[in-house]
Amino acid sequence: MPQSPQPKSLSAVQFARGHQLAFQGDERVRVQACNSCHGPDGVGVLHAAPYLAGQSADYIASALKSFQQGTRKNDAGELMRSVAKQLNDADVIAVSGYFAQVNLSTK
Numbered sequence: 001m002p003q004s005p006q007p008k009s010l011s012a013v014q015f016a017r018g019h020q021l022a023f024q025g026d027e028r029v030r031v032q033a034c035n036s037c038h039g040p041d042g043v044g045v046l047h048a049a050p051y052l053a054g055q056s057a058d059y060i061a062s063a064l065k066s067f068q069q070g071t072r073k074n075d076a077g078e079l080m081r082s083v084a085k086q087l088n089d090a091d092v093i094a095v096s097g098y099f100a101q102v103n104l105s106t107k
């Protein structure tokens with residue numbers, strides 16, 4: 001397990017799931033690692049994908065919901081919509097909570 005502090009709202013199981021989605025993705029549900037587009041630990045890739053690290057969990061979760069529901073569709077090539085629709089509610093909570101606790105100042 002990484003040493004980063006965990007917010008109280010995320011259980012150990014949720015944290016592990018969030019970390020897995022961020023770093024490895026999940027082949028079973030055909031989700032690519034978030035970090036493969038969003039940079040190491042979600043720090044962002046200039047002109048390619050925005051940072052996720054340290055964003056509020058609510059913001060990340062609501063962005064994922066908007067991509068899922070198609071109310072946000074500014075993602076070129078539907079990159080994020082195709083990722084988000086593979087995530088269930090538990091995954092959204094886990095991965096949002098995971099990125100929210102990444103401390104950018106240690107990157």
Ligand code: HEC
Nearest residue numbers: 021032033034037048049050060063074075079080083095
């Ligand atoms: C194939 C590349 C790719 C993968 C994999 C990917 N993303 Fe993205 N993501 C993008 C791009 C590109 C954007 C910017 C889309 C836009 O312009 O709105 C984005 C945008 C986002 C946003 C909106 C950020 C903001 O500032 O509004 C969130 C939240 C997000 N991604 C979360 C995730 C999560 C969580 C995962 C892993 C489960 C993930 N992404 C995997 C490419 C990717």
